[in-house]
Amino acid sequence: MGLKAAARELGRPVGEMGDPARGAGRTGALHPMAVNEAVLALLRPKPDLAQLASEPADVRAAAQTAVDASAGLGTIASYATEVALPATGTWSNPGRGGAQEDIVITAPEDGVPLLFVEIDNCFESAQVLAAKIDKYMRFGQRKVKDVDGKERPMWRTRWWSHDGRHGDQPHPPLLLVFNRIGPRNPNTVIAQLAELTERHWKGTWYEGGFHMYDGKLPIVVTGMKQLQEHGPAGAVFRRFGRPHNQTLLEAIGNPRREAHDARKQAEYAARQREHQEELRRIAAQHKAEREARRPVCASCGAQFTDERWKAIEPAGWGGPRDTHPHLCDDCRQRAITAERQAAQAGPEHQDHDQAVPEQKAGGTWLSRFRG
Numbered sequence: 001m002g003l004k005a006a007a008r009e010l011g012r013p014v015g016e017m018g019d020p021a022r023g024a025g026r027t028g029a030l031h032p033m034a035v036n037e038a039v040l041a042l043l044r045p046k047p048d049l050a051q052l053a054s055e056p057a058d059v060r061a062a063a064q065t066a067v068d069a070s071a072g073l074g075t076i077a078s079y080a081t082e083v084a085l086p087a088t089g090t091w092s093n094p095g096r097g098g099a100q101e102d103i104v105i106t107a108p109e110d111g112v113p114l115l116f117v118e119i120d121n122c123f124e125s126a127q128v129l130a131a132k133i134d135k136y137m138r139f140g141q142r143k144v145k146d147v148d149g150k151e152r153p154m155w156r157t158r159w160w161s162h163d164g165r166h167g168d169q170p171h172p173p174l175l176l177v178f179n180r181i182g183p184r185n186p187n188t189v190i191a192q193l194a195e196l197t198e199r200h201w202k203g204t205w206y207e208g209g210f211h212m213y214d215g216k217l218p219i220v221v222t223g224m225k226q227l228q229e230h231g232p233a234g235a236v237f238r239r240f241g242r243p244h245n246q247t248l249l250e251a252i253g254n255p256r257r258e259a260h261d262a263r264k265q266a267e268y269a270a271r272q273r274e275h276q277e278e279l280r281r282i283a284a285q286h287k288a289e290r291e292a293r294r295p296v297c298a299s300c301g302a303q304f305t306d307e308r309w310k311a312i313e314p315a316g317w318g319g320p321r322d323t324h325p326h327l328c329d330d331c332r333q334r335a336i337t338a339e340r341q342a343a344q345a346g347p348e349h350q351d352h353d354q355a356v357p358e359q360k361a362g363g364t365w366l367s368r369f370r371g
Helices: 002-010 030-043 057-068 126-141 186-196 224-230 248-252 255-293 306-312 329-370
Strands: 079-085 099-107 112-120 143-145 151-153 174-178 204-206 210-212 219-223
Touching: 030 079, 030 099, 030 112, 030 224, 079 126, 099 126, 112 126, 112 248, 126 174, 126 186, 174 186, 174 224, 186 219, 210 255, 219 224, 219 248
Parallel strands: 112 174, 174 219
Antiparallel strands: 079 099, 099 112, 143 151, 204 210
């Protein structure tokens, strides 16, 4: 009935809610309760202080502490428990060899598109946990045909995640939360587990100062108490192969690769800016040199416009030549107008000049005739 109530609250089919924990009555439900505690530690829900106004002061103080604490991942709808990861069979009818996931988190709005979470109460050996991780790898490597007929990793047919970069596409990360209830020392188990599963998580080193994890399984470990105290934003997560604790987002990501890419992008942007600046400098120099060559009108001293400068340039062997290449447009027009006026007035002045000698010559002939 609890599963049905949760299904109604989340708007999910009952079949997606998992199954009741087996043997809960015999074992005191240690594992299911640890799963619940991990969900709360990762979710970190915030109480509504307005509804606690009538509660005692210590209750309100505890609620205020929860409100002031760092945020968690997603909402209650971002969490699913007891999810089968079939290495064979189907989602609804998984076959042998698959894993049964304690928690699956899908919170892309918080930078965690897909995260598998396994809870260990320190009863199992490193060898048993390594066998579980083998199952995770088989599931992560399994490919099926999607609805479009293309072959994809099976998990991508159910959940969304980043495509990753070419040559660096790891499997969805796995978070192991060790709840120190059983007799085994988690530190010893973690060291043995890292050695047993190295082939699954170890990346390839690149000279840029980072690793690539193509086809690898990011494995991150933490303790339940540290998770409850600090939440996902605390530096209490250790990824196999890394020497220091990190926040959850850093541990499941590749911050060195991101920093390397950011540096390369910044260097590229700087080179682009330098190139553009050099182009602007060259363009300004060419413009200054061109202005220095710009012709000046021989009449008024004004600089030629671009159109006038272009007009006086040679147009080829058969092209027309400008009649006044040393004059600007205005002076050229005045010169042409003056030439036209002179050309029109020329015959009248010529007739007048010829008439005077004729009269003089006529007078001389008449005087000779009279004489």
